[in-house]
Amino acid sequence: MTQVTARGRGFDCDVLVxxxxxxxxxxxxxxxxxxxxxxxxxxxxxRGPARHQTGRNSGVIHSGIYYxxxxxxxxxxxxxxxxxxxxxxxxxxxxEVTGKLIVATGRPELPRLHSLVQRGRENGIPxxxxxASQIPEYEPEVTGLAAIHVGTTGVCDYRAMAAxxxxxxxxxVRYGQEVEAVDRRPWGVAVRTxxxxxxxxxxxxxxxxxxxxxxxxxxxxxPGMRIVPFRGEYYDLLRPGLVRGLVYPVPDPAFxxxxxxxTRGVEGGVHVGPNAVPALAREGYQRxxxxxxxxAETLRxxxxxxxxxxxxxxxxxxxxxxxxxxxxxxxVARLLPAVTEDDLRPAAAGVRAQAVLRDGTLADDFxxxxxxxxxxxxxxxxxxxxxALPIGREVARRALAALDGAPD
Numbered sequence: 001m002t003q004v005t006a007r008g009r010g011f012d013c014d015v016l017v018x019x020x021x022x023x024x025x026x027x028x029x030x031x032x033x034x035x036x037x038x039x040x041x042x043x044x045x046x047r048g049p050a051r052h053q054t055g056r057n058s059g060v061i062h063s064g065i066y067y068x069x070x071x072x073x074x075x076x077x078x079x080x081x082x083x084x085x086x087x088x089x090x091x092x093x094x095x096e097v098t099g100k101l102i103v104a105t106g107r108p109e110l111p112r113l114h115s116l117v118q119r120g121r122e123n124g125i126p127x128x129x130x131x132a133s134q135i136p137e138y139e140p141e142v143t144g145l146a147a148i149h150v151g152t153t154g155v156c157d158y159r160a161m162a163a164x165x166x167x168x169x170x171x172x173v174r175y176g177q178e179v180e181a182v183d184r185r186p187w188g189v190a191v192r193t194x195x196x197x198x199x200x201x202x203x204x205x206x207x208x209x210x211x212x213x214x215x216x217x218x219x220x221x222x223p224g225m226r227i228v229p230f231r232g233e234y235y236d237l238l239r240p241g242l243v244r245g246l247v248y249p250v251p252d253p254a255f256x257x258x259x260x261x262x263t264r265g266v267e268g269g270v271h272v273g274p275n276a277v278p279a280l281a282r283e284g285y286q287r288x289x290x291x292x293x294x295x296a297e298t299l300r301x302x303x304x305x306x307x308x309x310x311x312x313x314x315x316x317x318x319x320x321x322x323x324x325x326x327x328x329x330x331x332v333a334r335l336l337p338a339v340t341e342d343d344l345r346p347a348a349a350g351v352r353a354q355a356v357l358r359d360g361t362l363a364d365d366f367x368x369x370x371x372x373x374x375x376x377x378x379x380x381x382x383x384x385x386x387x388a389l390p391i392g393r394e395v396a397r398r399a400l401a402a403l404d405g406a407p408d
Contacts, residue, residue, distance in 0.1 A: 006039040006202065013041040013172065015399050016191060016201035018179050018215055020044025022054040022162040022385050023377055024207030026392030027399070028169035034393070035400055040171040041199055043191070045178035050162035052283065053209050054385055056350030058234070058263045058271055061085065061095070061154040062383035065102075065120040065127065066251060066258065072366040074123050076387035076394075081152055083389040088156060091164040094266040097154035100246030103135065103144035105334045109250040110146060116250070117148055126151055141242045141338050153246055157266050158385045165388075179208075182218040188373055189219070203402040205395055206376040210282040210353040213378065221371035223378050225355040225363065226301040229282045229294070232274025232352055233322055235344035237262070240270040242343075247335055252314070258382075260321075260331050272332055272344060276352065277322045278315070285349045287322070306360025355379035366391065373402050 006014045015031055017024045020042055028040045046052075061084050064077035088095040104113045120127040128149040130138075135147050166173050181192040188202040208215040216223040237243065248261040263271045278298075280290035298304050308315065321328045329341045355363035355378055366387070367379035375398045377391070384391060 010200070011188060011202055012199045013039040013201050014403060015040050015203050015205060016189065016199055017042045017171070017205045017207055018191070019207035019209055019212075020046070020049045020162075020166070020173060020175065021052060021207065021209050022050060022158055022165065022388040023209075023380050023391055023395070024205070025049060025162050025165040025169060025173075026388040027205055027207060027395045028171040028173075029165045030389075030392040030396035031399065032169045032171065034396055038400070040169065041201065042166070042171050042173040043177040043179060043193065043199065044173065044175050047175050049166050049173070050159040053350065053353060053381065054162050055159040056285070056348060057158065057382060057385060058261070058274065059155045059158060059265050060246065060263060060386070061097070061156050062386040063120070063125050063150045063152045064123050064383070065116055065125050065150055067123070067383075068364075069119065069122040073383060073387070076366065076390040077383045078123055078125065079390045080383070080387035081154075084156060084161070084386055085154065087164075087389065088161060091168070093157055093161045093164055095154060095156040096266060097152065098245035098264065099138070099149060099151045100153040100248060101130075101135065101138055101142065101147045101149055102248045102250060103142060103147040103335055104250050105144045107145065112250050112253065113146055113148060120148070120150065139244055139247055142247055142335055143337055144335070155246070155263065155266050156385075179215060179218065182215070182220070184220055184373060203373045203375070203399050205399050206374065207395070209380070210351065212353070212376060213355075216369070216376045216378065219371065219374050221369070221374060221376060223369065223376065225357050225367070225378060226297060226303065227282065227353045228298055228301070228304055228307070228356045229279040229284060230276045230352045230354055231279040231284055231287075232276055232350045234271050234273035234347040234349060235328070236347045237270035237272050237339070238343050238345055240264065240268065242336060242338055243270045249335060260328070262332070262336065271347060273347075274350060275318050275321050275328070277318050279351050282351065282353070284351060301356065301358070303356040303358050303360045307356060307362065310360060352381045354381060368395065368398070370398055370402070375399050375402065
């Protein structure tokens with residue numbers, strides 16, 4: 001029996017994915033593997049893949065130790081770490097499993113470090129507890145009261161991985177195509193780009209990252225959240241020999257960021273950071289880059305003000321370390337006493353797309369939502385790159401279910 005293609009039914013594709021970061025491309029890859037013959041188009045507004053969150057993070061393959069047992073982050077990060085390594089091996093993507101230390105430098109951090117050990121074990125992650133005298137076995141220049149070693153953590157070139165996913169998916173990936181309008185009808189969706197192109201699909205998947213809430217509203221769905229951008233600033237360590245692998249502080253559970261850490265990347269250099277400061281633009285990679293629309297949307301959202309009231313002390317500290325290289329260096333020196341201001345050179349920043357609910361809650365798990373013939377990925381910051389393959393499979397499953405319920 002001859003298969004009728006999407007174009008044969010009057011569509012340009014079966015599934016249209018908006019966003020060419022690693023989650024969108026992983027979704028296209030999963031669709032091609034789970035439902036061969038499904039025609040997939042990916043629209044990406046930039047001239048190449050992975051130009052935003054995917055290509056501007058620390059490149060860590062996260063173990064999953066930080067995340068609440070049973071959460072999507074925990075399940076997908078643990079599974080995704082192993083799958084990322086396997087994919088990189090198969091496709092020749094630069095990567096390395098280095099292990100990492102999480103180091104307590106003050107006594108108040110010791111109970112939190114012990115809690116991480118318990119959480120890691122609940123998530124099925126092997127961890128080794130270290131006393132102060134054992135830390136130099138892994139990192140001779142790092143000091144602390146205690147630490148844990150997590151052997152499954154590594155590093156990866158996620159931009160290269162995203163490019164490989166684009167090729168392996170077989171999807172029609174169109175770069176330089178920014179979505180301007182979405183028209184949802186009983187038969188599916190029609191999307192118009194800023195260049196005037198129209199793409200008709202039976203279902204739409206929204207993986208637009210920093211702009212995912214806007215795409216959801218274009219499709220007629222209420223996301224129930226807003227993206228509030230936080231810029232993460234990095235330095236390069238000019239004496240990379242001070243660090244062998246990855247070194248993290250003990251995170252504060254009241255704040256959804258992991259703190260300034262040290263990461264030896266696949267290219268051999270060591271990145272220091274990121275901090276987390278409010279950005280004045282969703283793509284605000286420079287400190288003073290501002291876009292009035294982005295600022296206005298953040299200020300109009302009630303949750304933004306509630307965040308500010310709840311976390312102003314943390315925010316003030318992050319802003320101080322952003323404006324003062326000395327303060328940033330002092331934060332790093334708690335882990336790496338030998339570091340000086342002269343050892344740090346500014347590097348490219350990233351922006352985290354943080355979903356904030358109306359009540360000011362910072363979404364602490366991946367958020368996936370569905371509407372008629374639409375699937376929206378509404379919160380996928382770190383560790384989404386690590387978890388991209390499992391996330392992609394779940395999004396693909398939901399998209400295929402939307403196809404089953406849509407008329408031809």
